[in-house]
Amino acid sequence: xxxxLAGLLGGYMGLGGGVIMVPYMTIVLGMDIKxxxxxxxxxxxxxxxxxxxxxxxxxxVDTELVIIISIFxxxxxVIGSLLNAVISSAALQIIFSVVVLYAGIMMITKKDNNxxxxxxxxxxxxxxxxxxxxxxxxxxxxxxxxxxxxxxIPILYLLFGLSIAAARGTSALTIGFAAAAAAIVYFFKxxxxxxxxxxxxxxxxxxxxxxxxxxxxxxxVVVKVIFLLIMLYIAYKLGMAGFKNL
Amino acid sequence: MTxxxxxxxxxxxxxxxxxxxxxxGYLCIACLLxxxxxxxxxxLSYWGVIFVLIATVGQLFFMxxxxxxxxxxxxxxxxxALILVILVSTAxxxxxx
Numbered sequence: 001x002x003x004x005l006a007g008l009l010g011g012y013m014g015l016g017g018g019v020i021m022v023p024y025m026t027i028v029l030g031m032d033i034k035x036x037x038x039x040x041x042x043x044x045x046x047x048x049x050x051x052x053x054x055x056x057x058x059x060x061v062d063t064e065l066v067i068i069i070s071i072f073x074x075x076x077x078v079i080g081s082l083l084n085a086v087i088s089s090a091a092l093q094i095i096f097s098v099v100v101l102y103a104g105i106m107m108i109t110k111k112d113n114n115x116x117x118x119x120x121x122x123x124x125x126x127x128x129x130x131x132x133x134x135x136x137x138x139x140x141x142x143x144x145x146x147x148x149x150x151x152x153i154p155i156l157y158l159l160f161g162l163s164i165a166a167a168r169g170t171s172a173l174t175i176g177f178a179a180a181a182a183a184i185v186y187f188f189k190x191x192x193x194x195x196x197x198x199x200x201x202x203x204x205x206x207x208x209x210x211x212x213x214x215x216x217x218x219x220x221v222v223v224k225v226i227f228l229l230i231m232l233y234i235a236y237k238l239g240m241a242g243f244k245n246l
Numbered sequence: 247m248t249x250x251x252x253x254x255x256x257x258x259x260x261x262x263x264x265x266x267x268x269x270x271g272y273l274c275i276a277c278l279l280x281x282x283x284x285x286x287x288x289x290l291s292y293w294g295v296i297f298v299l300i301a302t303v304g305q306l307f308f309m310x311x312x313x314x315x316x317x318x319x320x321x322x323x324x325x326x327a328l329i330l331v332i333l334v335s336t337a338x339x340x341x342x343x
Contacts, residue, residue: 045302046269056255063258
């Protein structure tokens with residue numbers, strides 16, 4: 001049930017669904033957060049695998065950006081997990097809560113671009129910028145314990161000028177690779193409870209496919225409002241956690 | 247920036263469709279066996295996780311082939327580079343942490 005709900009929202013929004021899964025598993029099912037995060041990671045992989053096919057079918061995925069962002073996000077995630085032991089996350093959490101809040105407001109106020117990105121042509125500069133931002137996003141996402149979709153969508157939408165639909169589609173495929181890298185580490189360290197993961201993965205697979213299909217026909221205004229609510233929630237949680245850790 | 251699907255991402259799309267049916271069927275069986283508390287259910291879940299991770303990396307091979315077919319040689323090489331980055335970084339991550 002938890003997986004299906006997370007898959008549905010994640011697929012619809014182009015996010016991983018960890019925002020739903022981790023709180024549900026810890027609060028409702030009483031799982032330890034250290035057990036819930038690896039299960040959430042492998043479920044994100046399944047969810048993105050299911051949801052992204054609907055976006056690809058509808059031409060809503062920029063596969064070139066996916067490759068560039070994924071390479072640097074994976075490297076950034078690993079650097080972030082290594083820095084996690086030496087850097088205090090309190091200040092980062094507060095800074096990021098402000099950044100997420102700002103991005104949320106910008107997304108709701110910016111007019112959606114309906115032109116396909118192909119019209120703007122290719123430039124090397126945009127790929128270099130994508131690489132640099134993805135690396136930083138990977139580091140910060142790993143430091144604050146998030147999948148990255150909540151950061152990737154605003155970047156694609158605000159900086160690269162993708163439509164909200166293309167940004168969600170591109171994000172849906174991208175975060176799966178970064179989550180897979182994290183899930184492999186958890187799996188080999190023996191931190192992934194496979195018996196808990198199987199039903200969540202099944203739910204996410206079904207929910208993700210349905211969410212992805214719904215997401216391709218979603219109205220941009222509805223998506224933006226839901227996204228803003230999620231971003232406000234994340235900003236609040238990050239900010240509160242940051243102030244507690246100070 | 248190009249947004250293309252068919253025929254550029256045809257192989258990836260086909261792979262995702264097939265793999266979805268395979269792992270949903272597989273996970274249904276694993277979950278049924280887990281409900282009946284059989285040891286086989288645990289084993290199937292374990293291999294299910296491995297299967298999903300392999301499928302994720304497998305997607306990149308199909309993306310690379312799609313890039314090759316559409317003439318994007320640079321992105322084909324970058325797809326293989328991503329596979330290498332995932333494997334090396336996770337191996338390093340698991341070894342260091």
